[in-house]
Amino acid sequence: MVLPSILSFSKQLIQQAVHPGDTALDATVGNGHDTLFLAEKVGSSGRVYAFDIQPEAIHIARRRLESARLEERVTLFTESHHRMAELLPEDVQGRIRGAMFNLGYLPHGDPSIITRPETTVPALEAATQLLAPGGMMTVVLYTGHPGGQDEADAVIRWAQGLDPNRFQTMWVQLPNRNCAPSLLAVEKRSKT
Amino acid sequence: MVLPSILSFSKQLIQQAVHPGDTALDATVGNGHDTLFLAEKVGSSGRVYAFDIQPEAIHIARRRLESARLEERVTLFTESHHRMAELLPEDVQGRIRGAMFNLGYLPHGDPSIITRPETTVPALEAATQLLAPGGMMTVVLYTGHPGGQDEADAVIRWAQGLDPNRFQTMWVQLPNRNCAPSLLAVEKRSKT
Numbered sequence: 001m002v003l004p005s006i007l008s009f010s011k012q013l014i015q016q017a018v019h020p021g022d023t024a025l026d027a028t029v030g031n032g033h034d035t036l037f038l039a040e041k042v043g044s045s046g047r048v049y050a051f052d053i054q055p056e057a058i059h060i061a062r063r064r065l066e067s068a069r070l071e072e073r074v075t076l077f078t079e080s081h082h083r084m085a086e087l088l089p090e091d092v093q094g095r096i097r098g099a100m101f102n103l104g105y106l107p108h109g110d111p112s113i114i115t116r117p118e119t120t121v122p123a124l125e126a127a128t129q130l131l132a133p134g135g136m137m138t139v140v141l142y143t144g145h146p147g148g149q150d151e152a153d154a155v156i157r158w159a160q161g162l163d164p165n166r167f168q169t170m171w172v173q174l175p176n177r178n179c180a181p182s183l184l185a186v187e188k189r190s191k192t
Numbered sequence: 193m194v195l196p197s198i199l200s201f202s203k204q205l206i207q208q209a210v211h212p213g214d215t216a217l218d219a220t221v222g223n224g225h226d227t228l229f230l231a232e233k234v235g236s237s238g239r240v241y242a243f244d245i246q247p248e249a250i251h252i253a254r255r256r257l258e259s260a261r262l263e264e265r266v267t268l269f270t271e272s273h274h275r276m277a278e279l280l281p282e283d284v285q286g287r288i289r290g291a292m293f294n295l296g297y298l299p300h301g302d303p304s305i306i307t308r309p310e311t312t313v314p315a316l317e318a319a320t321q322l323l324a325p326g327g328m329m330t331v332v333l334y335t336g337h338p339g340g341q342d343e344a345d346a347v348i349r350w351a352q353g354l355d356p357n358r359f360q361t362m363w364v365q366l367p368n369r370n371c372a373p374s375l376l377a378v379e380k381r382s383k384t
Contacts, residue, residue, distance in 0.1 A: 002208045013194060164368050169367050176351060
């Protein structure tokens with residue numbers, strides 16, 4: 001197939017923006033797959049900052065990184081991603097080359113613990129400020145769980161308000177798949 | 193920029209599916225840019241079938257192809273694309289590797305002559321039947337002209353009804369661009 005799945009497309013876009021030595025952000029660690037993916041892409045001289053509010057997620061991710069011997073490239077925060085601006089080192093500002101959000105709930109975890117628009121949208125706003133010129137952010141949106149559609153609507157409304165002179169956006173849906181996730185991509189333009 | 197424009201993305205998808213010796217379809221010749229693009233991709237042993245209801249469009253496209261000395265690779269029909277199934281040679285059935293639709297009206301032409309859902313949807317349906325396994329169809333949708341939103345809605349409703357076991361689909365919008373076109377891509381799965 002030429003047309004990728006939503007998760008593959010997200011990774012394709014990120015790996016076009018993130019190179020060895022870069023700084024990246026996993027805003028929703030979850031089971032740590034994206035954290036590991038980013039740790040591979042930034043190489044031994046790069047750094048990944050990763051957030052999840054659930055200690056269980058951070059624990060799983062840490063073990064996954066340790067198995068791959070990549071834990072030294074990653075700083076894990078057991079904190080809500082909407083606090084990233086205050087928690088990240090100052091020199092990260094404007095240096096994030098790739099940022100990944102995978103919304104909803106932790107697979108195999110407590111489905112009542114979900115990302116919510118009142119913290120998701122501030123986190124997205126913070127991440128766009130942290131992006132480097134030419135940096136890429138991907139947001140995977142789920143609508144199959146209670147609250148998912150409201151969150152997706154809030155995220156797309158937020159994206160509609162982004163200044164087109166500063167950000168290029170793209171929203172990818174799969175029309176003939178029920179409850180498939182969709183993908184929002186936000187790319188920060190290089191200085192004009 | 194990593195994120196492509198809608199027209200570039202359409203071409204990127206088509207050129208991953210169409211190779212020298214292939215058969216391709218331009219369902220909306222317009223100013224002939226896509227016809228020429230497809231004629232280049234199918235090579236000297238391939239063939240492009242191209243439709244437009246307006247003689248003016250066919251005339252412009254013919255001259256564009258002649259300038260590139262590629263007119264022998266293309267069969268131009270001054271006919272509505274919804275008649276493609278009856279007008280195309282029988283051996284084209286199931287052999288189209290790439291099909292392009294660019295809806296709306298002819299740029300610099302008569303803006304009252306627009307594609308309309310009652311012929312667009314049958315044309316899309318016919319084109320999906322003509323696609324080869326692994327073949328790709330792209331549809332560029334405009335909503336900035338009267339009737340455009342209704343047509344786009346009808347096309348997406350049609351796409352939502354495509355059997356996911358036979359077709360992979362993707363709908364790409366640019367949330368922070370007013371009146372930007374959107375892109376529907378339909379890929380026919382190889383035999384399962």
